[in-house]
Each structure stands twice: as structure tokens, then as C-alpha cells.
Amino acid sequence: MTDTGKAAQEADVSGGGPLVVLENVNKYFGELHVLKDIDLTIHRGEVVVVIGPSGGGKSTLCRTINRLEPIDDGTIRIDGHLLPEDGKELAQLRADVGMVFQSFNLFAHKTILQNVTLGPTKVKKTPAAEAEKYAMELLERVGIASQAEKYPAQLSGGQQQRAAIARALAMRPKVMLFDEPTSALDPEMIKEVLDVMTNLAAEGMTMVVVTHEMGFARASANKVVFMADGQIVEENTPEEFFTNAQSDRAKDFLSKILTH
Amino acid sequence: MNLHALLDFGPLQQNFGTVLKAFWGTIRLALLSGIGSLILGTVLAAMRVSPTPVLRGAGALYIYVFRNTPLTLVLLFCSLGLSDTLHLQISHDPSTNGFWLATIGMTIYTASFVCESLRAGINTVPLGQAEAARSIGLTFTQSLRLVVLPQAFRTVIAPLGSVFIAMIKNTTVALAAGYFEASAEMKQMFDTYGGTIPIFLGFAIGFMVLTLPTGFFFGWLSKRLAVAR
Numbered sequence: 383m384t385d386t387g388k389a390a391q392e393a394d395v396s397g398g399g400p401l402v403v404l405e406n407v408n409k410y411f412g413e414l415h416v417l418k419d420i421d422l423t424i425h426r427g428e429v430v431v432v433i434g435p436s437g438g439g440k441s442t443l444c445r446t447i448n449r450l451e452p453i454d455d456g457t458i459r460i461d462g463h464l465l466p467e468d469g470k471e472l473a474q475l476r477a478d479v480g481m482v483f484q485s486f487n488l489f490a491h492k493t494i495l496q497n498v499t500l501g502p503t504k505v506k507k508t509p510a511a512e513a514e515k516y517a518m519e520l521l522e523r524v525g526i527a528s529q530a531e532k533y534p535a536q537l538s539g540g541q542q543q544r545a546a547i548a549r550a551l552a553m554r555p556k557v558m559l560f561d562e563p564t565s566a567l568d569p570e571m572i573k574e575v576l577d578v579m580t581n582l583a584a585e586g587m588t589m590v591v592v593t594h595e596m597g598f599a600r601a602s603a604n605k606v607v608f609m610a611d612g613q614i615v616e617e618n619t620p621e622e623f624f625t626n627a628q629s630d631r632a633k634d635f636l637s638k639i640l641t642h
Numbered sequence: 643m644n645l646h647a648l649l650d651f652g653p654l655q656q657n658f659g660t661v662l663k664a665f666w667g668t669i670r671l672a673l674l675s676g677i678g679s680l681i682l683g684t685v686l687a688a689m690r691v692s693p694t695p696v697l698r699g700a701g702a703l704y705i706y707v708f709r710n711t712p713l714t715l716v717l718l719f720c721s722l723g724l725s726d727t728l729h730l731q732i733s734h735d736p737s738t739n740g741f742w743l744a745t746i747g748m749t750i751y752t753a754s755f756v757c758e759s760l761r762a763g764i765n766t767v768p769l770g771q772a773e774a775a776r777s778i779g780l781t782f783t784q785s786l787r788l789v790v791l792p793q794a795f796r797t798v799i800a801p802l803g804s805v806f807i808a809m810i811k812n813t814t815v816a817l818a819a820g821y822f823e824a825s826a827e828m829k830q831m832f833d834t835y836g837g838t839i840p841i842f843l844g845f846a847i848g849f850m851v852l853t854l855p856t857g858f859f860f861g862w863l864s865k866r867l868a869v870a871r
Contacts, residue, residue: 450773468693470781477779487770490869491793501778504788535870546774553778 398426401557401588402447407456409442416442417453418612424557429589431599431620434609435635440592441484443609444561447590448479461556477505480550484562486542488534494521494545495530498552505553513552520548524578540571544578557588564595596639600624608632653835654844664827665848671744671823672810672852678749679809683756687794688786690761701757709754713747717818720747725820740820747819748809755805762801763794768871796867803860807853824848 402424409417416439424430432440445451447458449465449472458465460479466472488497498517502508508516521527524544526537534542543563550558560579564572576598583589583602593599599606599620606623608616608631616623616632627633654661689701708716720743724730732742767790775785795802814825828845835841 448777450777473776473779473781475779476777479777481774481777483770483774483777485768485770487768487774489771489774489789490871491789491796500788501780504784505779533870549774549778 398428398588400424401426401428401461402590403457403459404443404447405457405459407443407446407453407458409446409451409453409455416612417446420456420614422607422614422617424588424590427586427588428604429583429587429591429602430605430607431603432590432592432607432609433594433596433599433635434615438610439612440609441561444559444590444592447557447559448476448481450481473505477501477553478556480553480555480558482543482546482550482558482560482563484565486534486539486546486566488542488546488549490534493531493533494526494537497534497545498549501549501553517548517552520551521545523581524548525574538571539567540574543567543571543575547575547578547582551582557590558582560589560591560593562592562594564593594639596624608635610635650838651840651844653831653838653841657831661824661827661831661844661848664822664824665852667741667821667823668810668813668825668849669852671741671748671813671816671821672806674745675748675752675809675813676806678745679752679756682749682753683760684791686753686757687760687764688783688791690757691764691786693782705754705757708751709758711751713751713812714815714818716751717744717747717815720744721819736820737822740816740822744813744816744819744821744823748812748816752805752809752812755808756802759798759801759805760791760794763796763798764790766797767793793869796864796869799860799864799867803857803864806860807856810853810856811849 400423402422404420404422407417407420408415420443422430422443432443434440442451446453447460449458460475463475466475488494489500492500495514495517498520499510499513502513502516503510518527518530521530524547526541526544526548529537529541529545534545537545547558547563563579564575567575572595576595579589579591579598580602591598591603603620606616606618606620607614608618608623608627608629610631616627616629618628623632624636627636686701686704689697690705692698692701721740724746725739725743731739733739771789771793772785775789776782780788813823816823817826817829824845828841831841832838
């Protein structure tokens with residue numbers, strides 16, 4: 383991204399109000415306290431990268447935002463609305479929150495095009511022709527329009543993940559969640575997925591990205607959230623975080639991943 | 643040894659029309675029960691995986707009851723309980739009435755096996771598929787109908803074939819519900835001509851003509867519709 387682009391985006395961010403607000407969120411897996419008093423505000427147009435050691439609660443945090451994981455305590459608001467418990471309202475809210483999974487999770491029995499049009503036609507009742515047109519635009523954007531009629535198993539991992547991003551975008555979400563989107567990919571495929579994500583960020587999409595890709599965090603994030611042992615240990619701009627981390631835990635983590 | 647008893651296909655030839663008609667009765671019963679149990683079994687499977695405890699409990703209770711009751715008892719209940727005691731008459735024609743009672747009994751019984759096969763299939767669909775479905779805003783019912791069940795069905799086509807083959811053979815107890823199908827015709831011929839091997843063989847082959855293609859068809863379908871992962 384160019385410097386001016388980034389500056390413009392930052393100006394945008396300060397103008398956008400809070401979109402996702404987590405307050406005092408706690409979650410347990412049985413005895414295990416996996417999220418401890420999480421407070422986090424994500425503004426409109428902001429790209430928040432969540433990093434930290436494995437088992438620190440990053441993925442769980444990401445999954446609570448569209449309630450794939452229910453929380454035990456606290457509140458999560460999206461665009462001012464409290465996250466509903468279940469039923470139709472929850473389904474509607476999820477339609478506004480795009481999610482990209484580590485293991486792609488494309489619908490195995492449907493073609494790439496059908497994967498992308500399923501949500502719009504069934505949830506938003508978009509006419510099929512219109513949904514297909516937009517789906518093809520999105521597949522074009524992520525660079526796999528020529529694969530539209532294939533089934534997920536016929537595509538490479540990188541292509542599948544790009545299709546999954548298109549599927550999420552087809553719902554015209556307010557915010558996109560990425561749960562370790564490149565962790566299951568071969569190194570050469572990581573770049574093609576990160577390129578798509580970088581473009582999305584530059585276009586002003588609000589994004590929460592759980593990742594180990596420090597390059598992406600440095601280049602595209604507005605904010606880095608460092609999580610360990612179920613807590614947000616540090617929240618900072620990428621420049622500050624990578625050059626001048628405050629907490630010992632973050633310094634320790636960075637020293638392990640940045641020097642070899 | 644009486645060779646004559648082994649080779650005399652005369653009674654079968656003389657009654658060929660009646661035998662065919664009796665088998666047609668079997669086919670009608672099997673087809674309708676097959677469709678009925680597929681629908682009811684799918685509904686039951688959906689209940690058993692639903693997030694609502696009451697539905698899950700009701701589904702489980704149904705399976706415990708009907709999977710563990712002998713089919714003859716279910717059919718007898720249909721004819722004695724529903725028809726004779728509760729006077730549930732579907733048709734005034736006893737033969738048509740017997741047909742519907744047998745169909746109801748067979749459907750109720752077979753649905754429990756369809757449900758359990760299907761539930762095994764649902765368990766083979768990776769959790770991520772349902773999560774992805776929910777994440778694009780599909781409701782529970784939609785994600786089951788559009789994403790999970792279509793994949794579950796594809797994985798259990800072969801075992802479902804076995805369920806349906808068993809069901810075709812199970813039609814031979816439909817007489818308990820007062821319905822006349824192939825095995826009833828066989829018993830009648832035994833009464834008339836004595837229990838001869840040719841009659842027995844004829845009916846055994848008749849059933850194989852129905853069940854073998856069923857097995858091949860489901861095997862073929864299973865290969866054709868397999869989901870690549």
C-alpha cells in the first residue's frame with residue numbers, strides 16, 4: 383500500500399464510529415478460562431490484527447464476534463445492536479459479519495459459483511441472475527472467475543480460500559473476520575490470499591484478522607492486538623508494537639518469531 | 643428322491659398372472675413405504691440433531707420405541723389397534739384399507755432405520771460445513787437442508803440401500819396388517835399345491851428380481867454422487 387493510501391485510510395478510520403464493541407467478555411471451556419475480561423472496540427474501516435501464541439484465545443475471540451462460540455459473560459455489540467442469543471435475529475446478524483476459516487469450509491457439494499450465491503439467494507432473497515452477476519464480479523476480483531464451475535476439491539488451497547473470501551463478501555458484510563486464513567496453506571499460496579486481503583483493507587473494509595503473518599500486520603493493520611493466556615496484553619499501532627512493544631510477554635513473543 | 647417335486651413348475655405357470663399381481667402388491671407397498679420412510683426418517687434425523695432438547699428427546703424416544711419393536715407387532719397394532727379398535731378406516735374396501743395400514747406400519751418402522759443411517763451420515767459431514775453455513779446467515783433449518791443433509795445423504799446411500807432391501811423383504815409380514823402381497827400368495831399356493839420347492843424357488847427369485855437391482859442401483863448412485871473432499 384502507498385503511504386498516501388494508508389494516510390487516507392487512517393483519516394477514514396478516525397471518522398468511522400465504533401462498529402464492533404466487546405465489553406467485559408468472558409468465556410470458559412469447562413474449567414479453562416479462555417477469554418478473560420476482554421474489552422475491544424473495532425471502528426468502521428479499521429483493520430485489527432490479532433496475534434499471539436497458540437492457545438491464547440485468538441481464534442475463540444474471533445469466533446465469538448459472530449457467536450459461533452457463545453460467551454459466558456459480558457456483551458458484544460455490532461453496529462450498536464447486542465448480539466442476539468439465537469434464532470432468526472442471530473442468522474440476520476451473521477449475514478452482516480463475513481467469516482473466513484482456516485480450513486476454508488467451502489460447501490463440498492456445490493460449485494464455486496453456487497458457494498458464493500447460496501447466501502445472497504437464500505438469506506437475502508436476491509434474484510438468482512443478480513446474485514450470479516455479483517458473484518462473478520467477486521470471483522473476478524479475487525482472481526478465480528475461470529474456476530466458477532468447478533467443485534472445491536478441484537481447486538488448490540489458495541484458490542479455495544479466495545473463493546471463501548468471495549463467498550463471505552457476497553453478503554456485503556459490515557465486517558470481515560479472518561480466523562488464521564493462511565495457516566493451512568503452502569507458502570507459495572499464502573501470498574495470493576494475503577494480496578486479496580491487502581486489497582480489501584485498502585478499500586476500507588472493516589477487518590478482524592487472526593494471523594501469524596507479521597508482514598500483513600505491519601503493512602495493512604491499523605491496530606495490533608496481542609493476546610496471550612486469554613487476555614489482551616497489548617493493543618497498539620503496528621509500528622509501535624513491532625518496534626517498541628511495552629509488555630514483556632509481547633517482547634518475548636516477538637523475539638521468538640522475528641529473529642531467525 | 644422325488645424329482646418330480648423339484649422340477650414341477652406347473653403351479654407357477656398356471657398361476658403366473660396371480661403371482662405377478664401379488665408381486666405388484668409387494669412393489670406398491672415397498673415403493674410407497676420407501677418414500678414415506680425416507681421423508682419421515684429425514685424429519686426424525688433433523689429432530690435428533692436439532693438444538694431444541696424437546697425435539698431431540700421426542701426423536702430419540704421414537705427411535706427407541708420403533709427400532710426395538712418387532713415389525714409384526716407394529717403391523718398388528720396398525721390392523722388391530724388402528725383399524726379394528728379405533729375404527730380408523732382409510733377405505734371401505736378391505737384390500738385398500740389393508741394396503742394403507744401396511745404402508746403406515748412399514749413406514750413407521752423403516753423410518754427409524756433410515757433416521758439412524760442418516761444421522762450417521764450427518765456425523766461424517768465436517769463441523770466446518772455447518773459453521774460456514776451459519777456464518778453466511780443461514781438458519782439452522784436452512785443449513786441442514788441446503789448444506790448438511792445433501793452431503794449426509796450422499797455418504798449414506800449405500801447403507802440406505804441395505805435398509806431398503808431389508809424393507810422389501812420385510813413386506814412379507816404385511817399380511818399381519820391384512821394386506822395381500824407376494825408371500826401371502828405363496829402361502830396360499832402352498833395350501834393348494836403343497837409346499838413344493840419350485841413354488842418356493844419361484845418366489846425367492848421373484849424377490850431377488852426386486853432386491854438385486856435395488857442394491858446395484860444404490861451402489862451406482864453412491865459412486866456417482868460421492869462428494870470429493
